[in-house]
Amino acid sequence: MVRLIYLARLRDALGSGGESIELPGDVGTVAALRVWLARRGGAWTHELAPGRALRVAVNHDLATADTPVRAGDEIALFPPVTGG
Amino acid sequence: MPVRVQTEDFDVAKELAQLRAGNRAVGAVAAFIGVVRDLNDNADVRTLTLEHYPGMTEKALAGIVAEAMQRWSVCDALVIHRVGRLEPTDQIVLVAVTSAHRGEAFAACEFIMDYLKTRAPFWKKEDTAAGERWVEARASDDDAAARW
Numbered sequence: 001m002v003r004l005i006y007l008a009r010l011r012d013a014l015g016s017g018g019e020s021i022e023l024p025g026d027v028g029t030v031a032a033l034r035v036w037l038a039r040r041g042g043a044w045t046h047e048l049a050p051g052r053a054l055r056v057a058v059n060h061d062l063a064t065a066d067t068p069v070r071a072g073d074e075i076a077l078f079p080p081v082t083g084g
Numbered sequence: 085m086p087v088r089v090q091t092e093d094f095d096v097a098k099e100l101a102q103l104r105a106g107n108r109a110v111g112a113v114a115a116f117i118g119v120v121r122d123l124n125d126n127a128d129v130r131t132l133t134l135e136h137y138p139g140m141t142e143k144a145l146a147g148i149v150a151e152a153m154q155r156w157s158v159c160d161a162l163v164i165h166r167v168g169r170l171e172p173t174d175q176i177v178l179v180a181v182t183s184a185h186r187g188e189a190f191a192a193c194e195f196i197m198d199y200l201k202t203r204a205p206f207w208k209k210e211d212t213a214a215g216e217r218w219v220e221a222r223a224s225d226d227d228a229a230a231r232w
Contacts, residue, residue, distance in 0.1 A: 007137055057140055083176075
């Protein structure tokens, strides 16, 4: 199981703040997770489509497309940040 | 190198005095204060709500400050970022750096702010006359961070 967290505008667009979910064996990176979630259709497909600006943090550290994801991880998906 | 995320306002004079209290090596204090504007992208902003990602926010800010302290010879640094509901003229963020000479304090302060803008998990939502909207990230902020 991993804990997925959706934040800010992405949470509103997906209508969900997060979920705990079992990842398929072939979903081992941030890039693969994004592709897998985008197959859900609707807002998921739209928001997670290639080219849409999206940031991902794995266990509270900013991640890149090839960052590994493993059982027990907290993985947050969010739009580019706008603080300051 | 304190880092704080809070809903309450902060007293800049008090924070700066505390940051350099008793440190005789400090010859310069540089500070940046971010403030809520009443106009953004041609819309009147009534209130601004700042959301963050608890747990990651503090870690990200501490990491940015640690990197600044590695790159420049600074005595100390402070970041305070507010979250929750804010109004035009309210203070949002304080970044302050102390050092022996001004050059290091200015550079480190600007670096921390540029990195915060692109790496710390905060998001602004504006309440305008036309309704609520999430603020879009600016490419110019990425460019500013890429300079370093």
